[in-house]
Amino acid sequence: MNRQRIYIIATAASVAGLCWVFLHLHYPQKMFSLPVCIFRNITGLPCPSCGSTHSVLCLLKFDIAGAVAENPIGLILTPLIFILPPWLTIDFVSGRNSFYKFYLSAESFVRKPWVATCLIGALTANWIWSICKNTL
Amino acid sequence: MEQSKVDMFITTNSKFFESHLIPHIHEMLQNADDSKYIMLQSLGFKDPTTLLIVSLLVGTLGIDRFMLGDTGIGIGKLLTCGGLGIWTIVDYFLIMGRTRELNFEKLQRALL
Numbered sequence: 001m002n003r004q005r006i007y008i009i010a011t012a013a014s015v016a017g018l019c020w021v022f023l024h025l026h027y028p029q030k031m032f033s034l035p036v037c038i039f040r041n042i043t044g045l046p047c048p049s050c051g052s053t054h055s056v057l058c059l060l061k062f063d064i065a066g067a068v069a070e071n072p073i074g075l076i077l078t079p080l081i082f083i084l085p086p087w088l089t090i091d092f093v094s095g096r097n098s099f100y101k102f103y104l105s106a107e108s109f110v111r112k113p114w115v116a117t118c119l120i121g122a123l124t125a126n127w128i129w130s131i132c133k134n135t136l
Numbered sequence: 137m138e139q140s141k142v143d144m145f146i147t148t149n150s151k152f153f154e155s156h157l158i159p160h161i162h163e164m165l166q167n168a169d170d171s172k173y174i175m176l177q178s179l180g181f182k183d184p185t186t187l188l189i190v191s192l193l194v195g196t197l198g199i200d201r202f203m204l205g206d207t208g209i210g211i212g213k214l215l216t217c218g219g220l221g222i223w224t225i226v227d228y229f230l231i232m233g234r235t236r237e238l239n240f241e242k243l244q245r246a247l248l
Contacts, residue, residue: 001209006208013212013219016219016222017216020220036220036221037218037221038195038196038217038221038224038225039196048197048214049215049216049217050217052216052217073215076215077215077216107207110208111207123214
């Protein structure tokens with residue numbers, strides 16, 4: 001995937017992430033009633049990342065235990081939401097490719113068989129836990 | 137490459153590429169060496185229709201992107217409920233084009 005496309009996707013994702021968190025902080029009742037997860041709407045089961053918004057909001061209140069209980073994926077998403085916008089802005093202003101280089105190296109790291117196996121295992125375990133929490 | 141082999145390849149595999157690239161692929165194959173034909177037969181292009189079906193069924197989990205080798209984007213979709221559902225829907229329209237684009241890149245690499 002080329003540099004321009006990665007930057008467009010990352011910018012759109014970081015802006016959407018910030019807006020999403022901002023709207024949840026200011027209009028929690030309206031936002032939490034939105035049925036955004038297609039997987040959950042169709043199957044009735046939570047997807048692997050369901051609950052991550054609650055988790056991010058818990059982390060913003062420094063409630064780490066609450067964030068882990070909601071969905072540990074929030075621990076990965078929260079730093080990304082706040083680090084990505086300034087990182088991308090610095091790259092745009094200075095004309096550097098630091099984010100693109102990081103993306104490529106992270107992608108090749110994740111493709112290593114042992115890393116991929118560990119990640120799939122962790123995500124599957126988290127998903128099973130999430131399903132148990134929401135159905136039992 | 138022989139004209140009959142080029143025509144055979146185009147007829148069999150045209151659905152894997154963007155239609156506007158077919159004349160270009162035709163030209164590339166004509167200029168390619170005859171010995172590459174067997175290798176081209178074994179390349180194994182990804183079917184855009186299959187990817188669309190995967191995208192419709194499990195696009196929220198990013199499986200479609202993982203299948204194409206866009207691991208980073210796949211993880212992005214997986215960790216964000218398919219980009220809050222929006223990215224999943226956008227990918228319904230983009231995934232076939234991206235598949236054809238990657239098939240063309242694969243063909244180009246093979247013919248180099």
